[in-house]
Amino acid sequence: MEEQLKAQLDLMQAALDHINQGFSVFDANLTLVAWNRGLWEMLDFPQELARRGTHLEAFLRVNAERGEYGPGDIEGKIQRRLERAKLFEPHYFERIRPNGQVIAVSGTPLPQGGFVTTYSDVTEDRRRQEKLERTVEERTRALQQSEDWLRLVTDNIPALIAYLAPGPVFRFANRRYADWFGHSVASVAGRPAPEVVGEELFKELEPHIAHAFEGNAVSYEYRRKRSDGSTAYMRSTLIPDMTADGRTLGIFVLSLDATDQKHAEAALVQSQRMDAVGKLTGGLAHDFNNLLAILMGNLLSLSRLEQPLDRNALDRKLSPMLEATKRGSDLIQRLLAFSRGKAIDPQTVPLAKVIASAGRLLEGSLPPVITLETVIEDDAIAARIDPTQMETALINLAFNARDAMPEGGTLRILLSETLLDRREADEIGLPPGRYACIAVEDTGTGMDPETRLRVFEPFFTTKTFGTGSGLGLSMVYGFIHQSGGTIKLKSELGKGTGLVLYLPLVVLQASAAGDDARLERPALKRGQGELLLLVEDDPDVASTVTDQLQTLGYSVLCAENAEDARNLAFDLPELRGVLSDIIMPGQTNGLALAREIRRKRNDLGIALMTGYADWSALAGQDAQCEFPVLAKPFADDQLADTLQQILSSKT
Template sequence: MEEINQLKAQLDLMQAALDHINQGFTVFDRDLRLVAWNRGLYDMLDMPKDIVKRGSHLEAFIRVNAERGEYGAGDIEGKIARRIERAKLFEPHYFERIRPNGQIIAVSGTPLPQGGFVTIYSDVTEERRRQETLEQTVAERSRALQQSEDWLRLVTDNIPALIAYLSPGPVFRFANRRYAEWFGQSVTSIAGRGAKEVVGAELFGELEPHIERAFSGNAVSYEYQRERPDGTNAFMRSTLIPDMTKDGRTLGIFVLSLDATDQKQAEAALVQSQRMDAVGKLTGGLAHDFNNLLAIIMGNLLSLNRAETPIARTDLDRKVAPMLDAAQRGSDLIERLLAFSRGKAIDPQVVALADILTSAKTLLEGSLPSSIDLKLDANDNHIAALIDPTQMETVLINLAFNARDAMPDGGVLSVSLSEADLGTGEAEKLGVAPGHYALVSVRDTGIGMDQETRLKIFEPFFTTKSFGTGSGLGLSTVYGFIHQSGGAIDVQSAPGAGTCFSIYLPFTQCVSGPGNASEPSSWDETLKGEGELILLAEDDPSVAQAVTDQLQRLGYSVLQAESAEDAKNLALTLPDIKCLLSDIIMPGQLNGLALARSIRKDRPDLGIALMTGYTDWSALAGKQASCEFTVLAKPFSDMQLAETITHVLSSANGTDGS
């Protein structure tokens, strides 16, 4: 009896525990009769308590649900029968049922080893409502995100810029329409592709260092050039911004590229305008120099012309030598002036700064008044920088003319070249990176500037000159060029104390100093000809006769052609002609370069050399990077002519390996 009481107490304890579970619980035996349950069965499912007792058949429970419409409308007996048949299979099952009151019940049945099954009833109404709300929220946010992406795509596709996003690899994850089309892609085809594959191996090799620097966490700006499908060149200016986390990791980089072609052309036009303005200022002084040179030539020629008796060789040499020297000086001066005036807008190269300063000094010497003493201290030929040499000359000439205007009563203009190390503080003040720099200083002893003026001098269109005498663009162009070259410019000035411009350019070691080939002091007899027949094509009779005389003095026979067409016929019909010497700029259908190329096709054995007195003839070469023939600049000496003819004859005979 005591054991029965203990068992009953244990069952009551177990039942109390089951009644505290917030789920319904039933156990049906193999005959589908109720064996055990908890209070959640009738609390959750509203089951009548008179059927919730041991021995009640499953059918009674199903009938209650069917009669109150929990299985939907229709044949009640059929619904009951089908559910009883499924229950007899004793298979694991799970389903959710929505009651007429909106309550959602999850039913989970597990079969027992000896037959029958245990069923758990869970009220999942709130959970399903939360899930539904969450799904609705996700759907709404997805729609909003898609709308935002559509708007972003709409905006970025219509911005006149190339926009992209690169992930590590580097791999494109996003590109707007303009960026994708720039590289022959679509916005869908470019996504997921490697940068090297998209932009091409050659361009990627140029861009890779910038991309790597951006992935290391640095904002990077650079320019590159690319050929458009129509064959024209486009200049692109790109900025890379790293996408970084708070802990310093780089997830990717944003790319913004702008077509800077029009801006480059405008910059080139501005630079050329400034250059030609400087040329205009230089010509007044150069005219004085040329008049002096012409006076030397004309004076000696008149003296020779007035001579009534034969002139001794020593007297002739005494008069001819200064004429030759004056002509050479005039030729050199014109060459420098033309090279300066036609310089390319952007042609960065490693150049010795001493050469540029010396060349600028030569151009300035005749253009500055005698009251200004121009001093140059540039003896170190190993200090170089990666710059456009012609633009650097423009900078120096602009600064020199400003100094001239600041010294109306004369003074000293000093230009010096040295090296400088910029520490962190100095570099930050100048807006450049710390390091080793080439320093060009331009100092005058003029009237100086007050602080207000000094702070404005690099602003575009700011000028202290009277209306119509200055554009206000000179110093702003100077500032732009120096910073474009990776350098900085600083100015120190005070009223009455003069002005000093300090130009800092990233230092580059020049491998060798300047070395201009000079005329040999003695004649090389091995350069004389042995009567070889030279065909001369020159449209100016006076020049043709002078060159003929030079060739004959050198031991060559000369046949003159009246035109390019005549020269071509002679070259192709007279095999005795060993060399063609033609002017480049000639009237008619053929210029000298076209003539040489035409003859070379049929006579590869013929030595060919060209000559010109016009320095800007290179456009005639077409798309070729350079002329394939030796070019002799007028005027030229006997030695220069002899070396040229000897070289082309040797090359034609296959005896010159150069």
């Protein structure tokens, strides 16, 4: 029986010797019961200890004496370890031997006392772990340095840079971006976009952001008030951050301050506009000569009369004179509006109306040998554009066409709509969809291939030096692109030129497009004998306006200057209203007089009138005027409406 048990133990011992860890079993008396060869090879114990019955203290003493537990009281170190062993508790610890070897010791108690302990050489594992930790630390430090460099670079680039994750939520913003929206760099990261840019601006930008998250590169412009109250124009580009399988992880944001460029563009536009005005004035002078001929002819006819005319005959003389004055006033107002221009102000505009307005300006400016034709497919075709810029573009194109037809020909302006499929849209660089098309065609000399390639370049011109800036077509091209469209050019030598302006289509309702419907004119709003003070230094103008006022049912007192007007306004309690010219001789202008009267006579209705387009600059005042202003000459209905407005507010 003993031999069989010994054989079993020897077999178990042989099996334990093949384990790549050290192994030991101590009984309740802390004497060695079992072990393997790996324990002795790993810990280098004396071979005489490798027998059953060896007490744990012998192993501890060997370790203590060779410095495994460090310097100090050897007996104390042994006793403390024996006391802990007698508790028979689970334990795990790692011990670094003097030779640098790291041993992981794991002990598990046995049910009847004693414990099983395994010993693992984890030296290589710990070295690999330390190396990995050092590598991670070095790479973290390098990454931090890279991030610092990236932050340094992005913060010093003169641009606003950010990264938006889905949400949209900001993950990154450079210093300029954060400063622009009044935040710190740290406060931007992790915040939703509406909180950073503001709810109102986000509503404007949201469609562009959504389009970018769909995987599209997007460019757009927006404007925002600076802290000093000035307006800044920003030009932004959104680039999607996409995976290989087409998912959008986020979008990169790049914004540039385009304010100076906008001002430069506005100056160039104004330069082109004034160049066009110079060309228009010759034709307008011809129109005015015709209008004056109508007026003078009828006036001379009336002056030669020896017998009074009946009402019908008088109307036949007066009607063309009135129409001539209205047309002259309309021409002046159009020329002034065209020459002044406005800041870029996109709005939904019926394109037929813009073409008609440009056509009226061009009627007298094209030589008789050129025929102007306009074809409007649908009055409801509209686009979101700046109407003044659009009118300027058509004028420039018309003058280019005129110059290309020195012997005469036909200039056609055609308005239509079209649906571009993917292939057609890609050819001209637009998204597929519906577009408004304005075709400007001439039967002139056409262009050679070299000119066609360069025609939209700034400062490129085929005209004689000093007769053209070369900015006309480039400005038209820039304006159309800025409005979301493009230009397609077709031209051949000897076969004329055609340009098609594509603009994103807006379709107006029938009621909105039909502005020219002829409605019955409402009856004039007449006065009831109210006493008005007219302040006008020109006697002829004063007489004419007095007649208009009296015809409308008002009583009138006239004053030639501010001093007389001031005395009458302050001394006549029965006075109900004041109508004053703005630009008058002397130190006081009409606006200052009106404000002075208003302070002492708040019961008076006050309106102003002027024949100047930029009266605010001439009067030395800002453009904010609290009184209605009539532009001379004005019709009876305009005068009647204004008087009713100022008098009804004081009743």
